[in-house]
Amino acid sequence: MKTPFGFLRIVIIGIIVLGVSAQSADLSDADWDAFSKNLVVALKSENPGIQQSAMQLVIKYQGQLDVKDALFDVMHMFRYHESTRVRQLALVTILSMNSRWAVDFLKRQRQFEDDPIIKRHLDRINFANLQQPASTPMVLEANDVIKIQKQLLALGH
Secondary structure: OOOOHHHHHHHHHHHHHHHHHOOOOOOOHHHHHHHHHHHHHHHOOOOHHHHHHHHHHHHHOOOOOOOHHHHHHHHHHHHHOOOHHHHHHHHHHHHHOOOHHHHHHHHHHHHHOOOHHHHHHHHHOOHHHHOOOOOOOOOOOHHHHHHHHHHHHHHOO
């Protein structure tokens, strides 16, 4: 089902407005909640440009967002998108979403991965550092995400 153009325009404007306002360090919880909800809508969108922009914002603001409702949409992009670069973006986005389940999935995905570039990225991720006891929520430190992003960029074409 195609998304109406007017709705897409509202989503894009919302992402731009909230993205610009998110640069302010003193956002309220309500602003982050609204920003997160708009990013979930964008990640579920059928427009690849909107999806990719939303993934970049999830990576940039990963500590303040709750976009877990779009995890399976990002996983779908990681598994099935034809572009290696979009799959790389989805990989970093998945790691930025702080899901223990997703990290376990990525560990298992390595053995079934056909793309040599993605397989190499999965090999480089130190999953042991991402694992935490089940009783504690998984939180990636900003430094961890930056290290992963640098590794992926260094290995990319």
